[in-house]
Amino acid sequence: MTSIILIEDDDALRKQLCFTLENDYKIFEASNSPDAIEMLKESDPDIAILDLGLPPNENTPDEGLFVMNHILANYTCKIIVLTGQNTKEAAVKSLEGGCFDYLEKPVNINQLLFSIERAKLFLETEQELKSRGVEKIELQVQIGKGLQEVRESAEKNLIIKILNETGFNVYKSAKMLGVKRESLYYFIKKFNLVRDKDD
Amino acid sequence: MIDVLYQTLILSGLIIFAVLFYLKRMASNYLRVLTEIIKTNELNEYDPVKFLENLPPFMKKLGIKKYSYFVFFLDTEYTKTENHSKNSIKKFVWAQDFTVYVEISTGELRWERSYMGTLLVETIFLLLKIDVNLHLKSATKALSEFNKINTFLSHDIKNLAQFINIMEHNLSKTVTDEKKDKLFEYLRSTAPSLKLRADRVLYSLAESAKEYLPQKDSVDPYEIALDIADILNVEIQHPDEPMQICIERKGLIIIFENIIKNFYDKSITEKGILMKMSAVKDDSKVTIRMSDTGSAIPNPEKIFEPFYSEKKGGLGIGLYHCRNIANNMQGKLWAENTPEGPVFILQIKLS
Structure with missing residues (x-):
């Protein structure tokens, strides 16, 4: 069963959300950031529904963004931000940070349910791809720029990922990628890849 | 010879007297009008626009026919233009969020008129600059x-x-x-x-705390505090014995809710802190102390100032309201830092 953590400081709202979701999902609850961090450790959920305005600073997105960054750094769950913060800055920071969806309160419940379904579908697809040995590759190229750039970005991301995993070991990386070492050197030069300073 | 000298001296004295008399009259006339201008500004509650609207009669009194101004603040601008002579007197300031420009033509620029003209420009300019800045600050606030x-x-x-x-x-x-x-x-x-x-x-x-004090009721302050603590999921240590006091229940709920919510917020960042509550009643008053073992309050009096908050994004109205409510309940609410930690003290007269 897909598990969801509800991080929301409003008890009444959180309980209503619980009631809506508890039949189809396993629900965990937290009302502030320390509780959320603790509960995440215990539950390792698939999806997090996160309010950005959490105590002690309910009127700023700081606490919520802190929890979001914690989730992104430590968990693979999909984050759906459900917030009353109407600042553009909060939305930009959330989306830049990598939240799955950003919904502003009051949202139609069907929209939230649809977002949860989408997150679930993404998770399932990712897990299926993972089981087939395909790792997620981030593409950060606008489609309008053409397929050449998309292909190059995918190549670059894949090579960076493998090089990082092998600690910049070209021999191991070439083996994992199924290419010759010379070809890998060519790509390293082409994409101007350098080992991180702390490596 | 002496006669001529006397005559010259008398004539010179008369001339000096006449000049002094003229200057005194002119200066006192100017001073009177300048004082009236300053008073008008005060009567118009330091509103630069109203001040400018009321300026023409004073300029007429001073014999100034040509004057112009340009005032810009809060995305609004007020202008009066004139074709000035070359030797007009002007002053202006241009800042990021406001501009004030004043120019006056005094006609024949005899030295005393030029001096008075400069004084007039300086006065009007200064008044406008102060008014605009006051408006900007109050609007921004x-x-x-x-x-x-x-x-x-x-x-x-x-x-x-x-x-x-x-x-x-x-x-x-x-x-x-x-x-x-x-x-x-x-x-x-x-x-x-x-x-x-x-x-x-x-x-x-609410504009007034009185709206929340409908009538007195017999209540147990511990029970009220514990109910709120239960909602916020915090613990409060308190004496076991119950207490009944006749007090405005709603007012007490609002005050307790604010203090306990502040404690709850503090407990998120200061793990493990405890809250204690005690109430002491005598014939005339009840004193309720709500203390915690957390960090001291940096300024225990400033926290009651409206729109002041130590929390990021805090409205700063909660404790201000609480003090209003306490005052309306014939009581006092204040905070103190003690060696054991900060404490909120609510003292209410019992009738």
């Missing part, structure tokens, strides 16, 4: 407070709207008795927190 209230209220109101939206969905989907019981249980258990939130919205909008 008002806008910032409005934004704070807006943000504060929108957080709670959006949550209430979201709650209603989801509850409507849940009610429409609930068919079995078991589900109905569960929904009822959720509503029952969260109704106090919902009421607390709704009350917070209402008292944030």
